[in-house]
Amino acid sequence: xxxxxxxxxxxxxxxxxxxxxxxxxxxxxxxxxxxxxxxxxxxxxxxxxxxxxxxxxxxxxxxxxxxxxxxxxxxxxxxxxxxxxxxxxxxxxxxxxxxxxxxxxxxxxxxxxxxxxxxxxxxxxxxxxxxxxxxxxxxxxxxxxxxxxxxxxxxxxxxxxxxxxxxxxxxxxxxxxxxxxxxxxxxxxxxxxxxxxxxxxxxxxxxxxxxxxxxxxxxxxxxxxxxxxxxxxxxxxxxxxxxxxxxxxxxxxxxxxxxxxxxxxxxxxxxxxxxxxxxxxxxxxxxxxxxxxxxxxxxxxxxxxxxxxxxxxxx
Numbered sequence: 001x002x003x004x005x006x007x008x009x010x011x012x013x014x015x016x017x018x019x020x021x022x023x024x025x026x027x028x029x030x031x032x033x034x035x036x037x038x039x040x041x042x043x044x045x046x047x048x049x050x051x052x053x054x055x056x057x058x059x060x061x062x063x064x065x066x067x068x069x070x071x072x073x074x075x076x077x078x079x080x081x082x083x084x085x086x087x088x089x090x091x092x093x094x095x096x097x098x099x100x101x102x103x104x105x106x107x108x109x110x111x112x113x114x115x116x117x118x119x120x121x122x123x124x125x126x127x128x129x130x131x132x133x134x135x136x137x138x139x140x141x142x143x144x145x146x147x148x149x150x151x152x153x154x155x156x157x158x159x160x161x162x163x164x165x166x167x168x169x170x171x172x173x174x175x176x177x178x179x180x181x182x183x184x185x186x187x188x189x190x191x192x193x194x195x196x197x198x199x200x201x202x203x204x205x206x207x208x209x210x211x212x213x214x215x216x217x218x219x220x221x222x223x224x225x226x227x228x229x230x231x232x233x234x235x236x237x238x239x240x241x242x243x244x245x246x247x248x249x250x251x252x253x254x255x256x257x258x259x260x261x262x263x264x265x266x267x268x269x270x271x272x273x274x275x276x277x278x279x280x281x282x283x284x285x286x287x288x289x290x291x292x293x294x295x296x297x298x299x300x301x302x303x304x305x306x307x308x309x310x311x312x313x314x315x
């Protein structure tokens with residue numbers, strides 16, 4: 001059903017472009033015959049086609065096996081307490097706003113609030129065609145430089161947060177997880193207080209002992225539902241680890257490769273003393289930092305895909 005939906009979306013895009021093409025042909029024919037006052041209509045039709053063509057061109061660069069899948073996004077603050085926890089929450093908002101811009105849906109699977117502000121961690125499931133193909137560009141460390149709102153002396157602070165993106169795997173994927181390899185903890189879900197806190201032990205933490213992968217889920221009031229969701233996320237994490245292992249083995253055979261580890265800083269967001277967002281892999285930068293923090297990251301995704309393609313070709 002997911003594949004059918006993807007194909008239907010592709011067919012719809014092609015049909016929209018065909019309709020716009022026919023409209024352009026009619027307008028151009030009318031212009032040749034001397035019809036006046038068509039400039040605005042021509043510009044509006046071209047403006048309507050532009051973003052659709054850009055979206056198709058971007059999708060053609062997403063050739064990975066799992067690029068068309070939904071994506072899990074995990075966000076964790078670095079050292080620095082409240083400052084970095086607030087930055088982690090800003091990144092969470094950035095991706096939620098990006099989803100709204102793209103018409104994607106998002107589920108908040110788990111969120112651990114900070115003690116004063118921000119978050120200690122968050123896990124999102126982003127649903128949409130090529131969600132993973134788009135968001136894999138966000139994997140890595142994000143750095144923020146700003147005047148801290150939590151510093152009474154208004155000093156400039158640097159904060160770090162990590163973003164980890166991996167594809168959602170199919171339910172029918174055969175991956176055996178032995179019960180003896182799991183530790184399952186049950187606890188009360190956290191929240192802002194009052195009715196927002198669940199007083200029953202519905203939240204679930206699953207630890208995969210051989211790999212030390214930890215997954216938590218508290219978005220449902222049912223412990224059974226949270227456990228099912230946590231196991232699905234764990235399955236995706238273990239699947240991703242296996243893919244990474246295969247890629248590392250392949251890279252050893254290929255020899256040294258010019259690349260930047262996901263563990264390294266990938267992007268800087270500077271709000272003080274100047275305003276600039278710069279991707280340190282592709283070199284792409286934008287001076288309107290507020291627009292980027294409001295979810296406008298498509299140009300960074302495009303530049304990453306182009307950079308990644310050049311890395312693959314060795315140019």
